Amino acid sequence: MEIEELTAGELLEPDPAETSRLRLTDTGRGLHERTTAEISGITDRLYAGAPAEDLAVAGRVPRAACRP
Secondary structure (H helix, E strand, C coil), rough: CCHHHHHHHCCCCEEEEEEEEECHHHHHHHHHHHHHHHHHHHHHHHHHHCCCHHHHHHHHHHHHCCCC
16 A cells, blocks of 8 residues: 555554654554454464474574565
8 A cells, every 4th residue: 555545544644743754543553453463363373383493493584584
């Protein structure tokens, strides 16, 4: 989605404290919370039963790949 679509959909709004920035609206925060909860449930099911060591490695790989 484009910024204009997010503001038109009332998911983002200008931050009154710093008008050059945007912030989530209450609607945007609600959508973020619901989406995060759904993704968390999917992630839990995907990794259920995986050994702790494998999960630790899986967590380190993206961080290492993102280092400059």
